[in-house]
Amino acid sequence: MPLNACELEIDLFCNGMVLPADVDLAGARAMTRTRAGLGSGLEIVIPTGSLLKDEIWVNVPVVESFAKHSPYVLRGAPSTGYSIVERRTGDCYPVRVPEAPSWATRETSRGVPMTRVGVLQGTYLAIYANPVCAFWSMSPQMNCKFCTTGHNVGENEAAIKSIDDVVETCQAAKAESGVTFVHLNGGYQGSRGIEFIKPYVKAIKDRVGLLVGVQLAPEKEFAKYDELVAMGVDHLSFCVELNDPDWFAAICPGKAKVHGQALYFDAMQYCATLLPRGAVSGEVIVGIEPIEQTLKAVDRIVDLGAFPTVCVFRPTVGSDLRRFGPPSYADVRQVMEHVYAACRTHWMPIGVAPNVEVSLVVNPDDTALLAARTAGFYVYEAYRRMARLAAGPMFRARMRPAA
Numbered sequence: 001m002p003l004n005a006c007e008l009e010i011d012l013f014c015n016g017m018v019l020p021a022d023v024d025l026a027g028a029r030a031m032t033r034t035r036a037g038l039g040s041g042l043e044i045v046i047p048t049g050s051l052l053k054d055e056i057w058v059n060v061p062v063v064e065s066f067a068k069h070s071p072y073v074l075r076g077a078p079s080t081g082y083s084i085v086e087r088r089t090g091d092c093y094p095v096r097v098p099e100a101p102s103w104a105t106r107e108t109s110r111g112v113p114m115t116r117v118g119v120l121q122g123t124y125l126a127i128y129a130n131p132v133c134a135f136w137s138m139s140p141q142m143n144c145k146f147c148t149t150g151h152n153v154g155e156n157e158a159a160i161k162s163i164d165d166v167v168e169t170c171q172a173a174k175a176e177s178g179v180t181f182v183h184l185n186g187g188y189q190g191s192r193g194i195e196f197i198k199p200y201v202k203a204i205k206d207r208v209g210l211l212v213g214v215q216l217a218p219e220k221e222f223a224k225y226d227e228l229v230a231m232g233v234d235h236l237s238f239c240v241e242l243n244d245p246d247w248f249a250a251i252c253p254g255k256a257k258v259h260g261q262a263l264y265f266d267a268m269q270y271c272a273t274l275l276p277r278g279a280v281s282g283e284v285i286v287g288i289e290p291i292e293q294t295l296k297a298v299d300r301i302v303d304l305g306a307f308p309t310v311c312v313f314r315p316t317v318g319s320d321l322r323r324f325g326p327p328s329y330a331d332v333r334q335v336m337e338h339v340y341a342a343c344r345t346h347w348m349p350i351g352v353a354p355n356v357e358v359s360l361v362v363n364p365d366d367t368a369l370l371a372a373r374t375a376g377f378y379v380y381e382a383y384r385r386m387a388r389l390a391a392g393p394m395f396r397a398r399m400r401p402a403a
């Protein structure tokens with residue numbers, strides 16, 4: 001039986017896709033290796049055919065070695081449209097290959113290509129705002145083993161992004177691509193991370209008017225989060241990555257040594273008291289540690305009042321884990337079903353922010369497509385719909401430039 005859109009999303013993350021040389025991708029978004037390197041695949045959009053949500057955005061792995069053996073292959077052309085064919089079953093899934101944004105070929109007024117400032121990953125704008133994560137310059141290097149930020153920032157994207165360049169890129173993305181949300185991340189910067197990001201947040205809030213998310217290493221001084229929230233930050237996320245302390249220390253040596261795993265959960269819990277429900281998230285990776293640990297991480301995050309964002313492990317080219325294999329569909333599906341169940345149990349208002357579709361992960365609200373249609377399902381879905389409607393005016397107000 002053909003897969004539904006979320007099942008296909010999961011299977012594409014786990015298997016990747018073959019991109020034949022004769023498939024014409026003229027006008028498509030460039031495949032770029034920026035930030036941690038996860039966005040190095042091909043962006044596609046899967047129509048769901050469901051009332052739950054219209055479409056699902058996926059950044060499909062195509063360059064990693066496992067993708068070369070995928071049962072999925074892309075067919076089509078700009079003039080005829082595209083589809084993904086599962087070669088073993090013959091199932092054919094129509095998809096859309098989104099066009100590169102109109103601003104992709106432009107430079108800021110300081111002469112910096114806008115794509116070296118920010119990239120679209122799904123429907124949001126992603127900007128690595130801070131200098132290269134300090135874990136990369138330690139001796140010995142303490143970078144997370146799945147990450148390639150140290151190879152990308154300064155190579156595929158500008159090492160330093162000026163505030164004016166960021167503002168101009170955000171303005172173009174908002175006006176021409178309909179972006180509503182910009183995500184600023186920056187790895188570990190000592191105790192300067194939040195101080196460094198604050199002027200960017202202020203400038204975007206004052207001069208552009210976008211929802212702003214910030215993702216940095218956790219601060220020990222929690223009062224700094226009060227300052228960020230007072231400046232108008234809309235979303236805070238914490239990359240705890242792995243639940244088992246031993247796996248955490250082995251895969252994220254810098255995080256384990258400098259912060260300790262508990263700080264990620266503590267900061268998450270604190271921030272969940274500052275922002276509205278559904279505005280703080282904990283990010284974990286499925287496919288490195290045993291699956292039971294990922295399930296526990298999901299529970300731990302929702303128990304703290306945050307929502308889980310689960311990233312399917314991708315052995316990205318150039319990372320220390322590049323020779324590892326991706327996880328199985330069955331494991332990832334089990335975790336994603338659990339994400340939905342955990343969010344439902346905690347009445348987490350997932351998928352409420354307007355037009356925020358992240359192509360690098362299985363969005364929590366995508367997982368509704370995996371859930372059994374019980375009475376509890378319909379009650380929760382009605383609640384999510386009401387929450388979306390009720391939050392509309394608030395989001396519109398927060399997307400007006402403050403200055």
Ligand code: SF4
Binds near residue numbers: 187
């Ligand atoms: S904290 Fe880890 S994942 Fe984040 S940028 Fe640094 S090395 Fe990469």
